[in-house]
Amino acid sequence: MVIDHLQAHPDESFTAVRISRIIDKPSGAIANALSRLISLGVAEQVSEMDDATGVHLRGAAHDFSVRLLGGICGIAGAFSVLADLAAFLRHMLVPAAASEQPGFGANWVERSLQIHTGELTPERGLFWHPAPSTVPATDDVWVHYGFTGTGMWISPSKGRWAILLTNKLYYTRDRDPLTAIRNAFCTAAFS
Numbered sequence: 001m002v003i004d005h006l007q008a009h010p011d012e013s014f015t016a017v018r019i020s021r022i023i024d025k026p027s028g029a030i031a032n033a034l035s036r037l038i039s040l041g042v043a044e045q046v047s048e049m050d051d052a053t054g055v056h057l058r059g060a061a062h063d064f065s066v067r068l069l070g071g072i073c074g075i076a077g078a079f080s081v082l083a084d085l086a087a088f089l090r091h092m093l094v095p096a097a098a099s100e101q102p103g104f105g106a107n108w109v110e111r112s113l114q115i116h117t118g119e120l121t122p123e124r125g126l127f128w129h130p131a132p133s134t135v136p137a138t139d140d141v142w143v144h145y146g147f148t149g150t151g152m153w154i155s156p157s158k159g160r161w162a163i164l165l166t167n168k169l170y171y172t173r174d175r176d177p178l179t180a181i182r183n184a185f186c187t188a189a190f191s
Helices: 002-008 016-023 027-040 064-068 082-093 106-112 176-190
Strands: 142-145 151-155 160-164
Touching: 082 151, 082 160, 142 176, 151 176, 160 176
Parallel strands: none
Antiparallel strands: 142 151, 151 160
8 A cells, every 4th residue: 555655656755644534544563664664675764974985874863973883872863754753752751651661661761750860960860851841840841852863851740741843954953044944843742
């Protein structure tokens, strides 16, 4: 079905989520199918240009620190499709409601959303840090930024989460243009 859809629309760009809505199949399954089609050369994943090879990166981390360290780096973020990130954030808000434990529970959630850097700046939790222009004790809005510009926000006290998917690296590594968009998105989601 995925191949049929892509062949019917050869000049359009699609995400797994968009295709899943059109053909009414789970986005995770579509993402797996797209990965297979990319590996077979049937579809192309467009992303940042690799300076060393002059080719768009495929199946590799965009973060140059991660690439330098062979694909493993403590600062590397979460990489997945929207549906999986949403499931992760829903679990973060209500870990006890999960039908099966994904390897972390309420204790990890609570500890990850606390400052662990003492007096150092910027403040950091585990995986998370306080959203810009917020105070953890009163606002309780935490964010995790991905290297490509994606952001995930969560606020247990508000019972809310938000995700902004981007690929700024196709255009530039400059953080400034996306920073204003991220901050406006956070304000809109948590005001």
